[in-house]
Amino acid sequence: MIESKIGVLQEVAQGKKHAMEQCVTKYGGLVWSIARRYTKDHSSAEDIVQETFTDLWKSAHRFNPATAAETTFVGMLARRRAIDYVRKESRQPLLEPLPEAESLPHASPETSPALRCESQDVREALKQLPQETQQIFSLHFDEGMTHPEISKKIGLPLGTVKTRLRRGLIEVRNILRQAESAQPSFSSNR
Amino acid sequence: MSPQEKLYRFEELEAGRILGDLDAAEVKDWHELSEELDCGPDFSLELIAAALETEAVQEEALPAGIAELLRQGIPKYASLEETETAIIRPPIWRSLISSPQSGWAAAAIFAALFIGMLAKQPEPLKPSVKTPSELSSKAARDQLVGNAKDLIESDFGATDAYPKMTGKVVWSDALQQGYMTLTNLPVNDPGDKQYQLWIVDPSRDEKPVDGGVFDIPAGDRTAVIPIRNPLAVTNPAAFVITLEQAGGVVVSKQEVVVALATTS
Numbered sequence: 103m104i105e106s107k108i109g110v111l112q113e114v115a116q117g118k119k120h121a122m123e124q125c126v127t128k129y130g131g132l133v134w135s136i137a138r139r140y141t142k143d144h145s146s147a148e149d150i151v152q153e154t155f156t157d158l159w160k161s162a163h164r165f166n167p168a169t170a171a172e173t174t175f176v177g178m179l180a181r182r183r184a185i186d187y188v189r190k191e192s193r194q195p196l197l198e199p200l201p202e203a204e205s206l207p208h209a210s211p212e213t214s215p216a217l218r219c220e221s222q223d224v225r226e227a228l229k230q231l232p233q234e235t236q237q238i239f240s241l242h243f244d245e246g247m248t249h250p251e252i253s254k255k256i257g258l259p260l261g262t263v264k265t266r267l268r269r270g271l272i273e274v275r276n277i278l279r280q281a282e283s284a285q286p287s288f289s290s291n292r
Numbered sequence: 293m294s295p296q297e298k299l300y301r302f303e304e305l306e307a308g309r310i311l312g313d314l315d316a317a318e319v320k321d322w323h324e325l326s327e328e329l330d331c332g333p334d335f336s337l338e339l340i341a342a343a344l345e346t347e348a349v350q351e352e353a354l355p356a357g358i359a360e361l362l363r364q365g366i367p368k369y370a371s372l373e374e375t376e377t378a379i380i381r382p383p384i385w386r387s388l389i390s391s392p393q394s395g396w397a398a399a400a401i402f403a404a405l406f407i408g409m410l411a412k413q414p415e416p417l418k419p420s421v422k423t424p425s426e427l428s429s430k431a432a433r434d435q436l437v438g439n440a441k442d443l444i445e446s447d448f449g450a451t452d453a454y455p456k457m458t459g460k461v462v463w464s465d466a467l468q469q470g471y472m473t474l475t476n477l478p479v480n481d482p483g484d485k486q487y488q489l490w491i492v493d494p495s496r497d498e499k500p501v502d503g504g505v506f507d508i509p510a511g512d513r514t515a516v517i518p519i520r521n522p523l524a525v526t527n528p529a530a531f532v533i534t535l536e537q538a539g540g541v542v543v544s545k546q547e548v549v550v551a552l553a554t555t556s
């Protein structure tokens with residue numbers, strides 16, 4: 103069940119100091135743990151945590167309890183920051199300048215459709231994917247393995263791992279959309 | 293590639309963006325297709341990835357030193373009480389809230405100016421490939437318009453700063469849902485400034501209700517934006533769009549008022 107009572111994020115959105123402190127206590131561990139999945143460097147993880155909470159203070163008002171749990175929303179902000187960090191890091195050794203990773207925009211609930219994303223429903227939807235794709239998802243999300251690590255472990259080309267993860271994610275969304283039959287959508291007709 | 297194939301390609305790149313695995317060439321493709329197809333980020337895909345990751349992560353405690361640093365930084369953002377008394381409300385807003393009569397007069401002036409501007413610039417909308425998100429927002433808006441028995445409709449009047457902007461808002465008290473259809477609102481840089489909607493509900497409070505922050509991405513000449521009101525609104529007197537710092541604000545100083553729609 104998606105949270106429906108007034109949560110700490112809605113109080114954060116109202117600028118309440120005690121709610122922000124509560125938020126650090128409640129979600130600090132989650133944000134830290136996500137950051138550590140993307141970097142083993144303590145100081146970089148600390149930066150990711152700082153940036154995530156700054157984002158949270160500024161964007162808590164965007165949280166919509168009808169579309170996701172607070173944990174998912176906070177996790178989403180942490181992932182964004184962590185992935186931004188990885189992009190910046192991976193850019194360093196390259197000789198040719200890459201397009202600015204930062205220029206890739208982030209989604210906001212105001213500009214894209216609100217699909218209800220409960221962990222349980224997402225897991226159920228995952229079960230409808232081919233077995234091999236489920237395994238790749240498990241290795242990536244549950245075990246925290248990178249694409250090259252997955253490729254090596256299961257003996258599939260890197261490009262295949264990448265494609266299956268991407269298409270699998272889209273397919274999960276389409277399955278969830280179909281479940282939300284009241285909302286017609288472009289992708290559910292594919 | 294056909295338009296449909298391009299959409300599928302963009303969708304796959306968007307999933308890659310969310311998974312963090314786009315290479316340089318794909319980032320370039322993402323941008324080009326985004327512009328060509330009027331497509332933007334997919335919030336649902338991102339939430340799904342986040343749901344999977346947050347559920348799987350084995351939580352460790354946040355080091356005490358970092359928690360302390362975070363707490364020390366909080367006062368900078370918990371500024372509601374401090375700033376509330378310093379708010380200067382511009383005449384239009386204040387009059388709408390405190391005096392319905394004068395508010396309607398202000399609205400009438402606004403409306404007259406707005407109609408004049410509309411008459412001068414009847415630019416047709418260019419046909420464009422509809423994004424999944426756009427289609428969905430439009431469909432949801434149309435559904436609201438079809439179903440709501442207490443539908444309020446009002447046109448947005450632009451301000452001097454945004455003379456080409458046109459738009460309409462629909463709202464239902466009973467369903468607590470609403471949508472804005474906005475045309476010619478300039479693209480904003482979400483990292484710098486964002487648009488924010490405020491709903492003036494004199495029956496509730498003098499303070500307007502935050503209706504959500506939103507962006508106008510490149511290529512979106514007409515955007516359908518859902519209203520996100522965390523608090524219940526009844527009988528709204530006006531909808532006001534302001535331009536605020538990235539992430540929006542808890543209380544608007546209304547330094548940049550973009551548009552106003554009254555419900556008289």
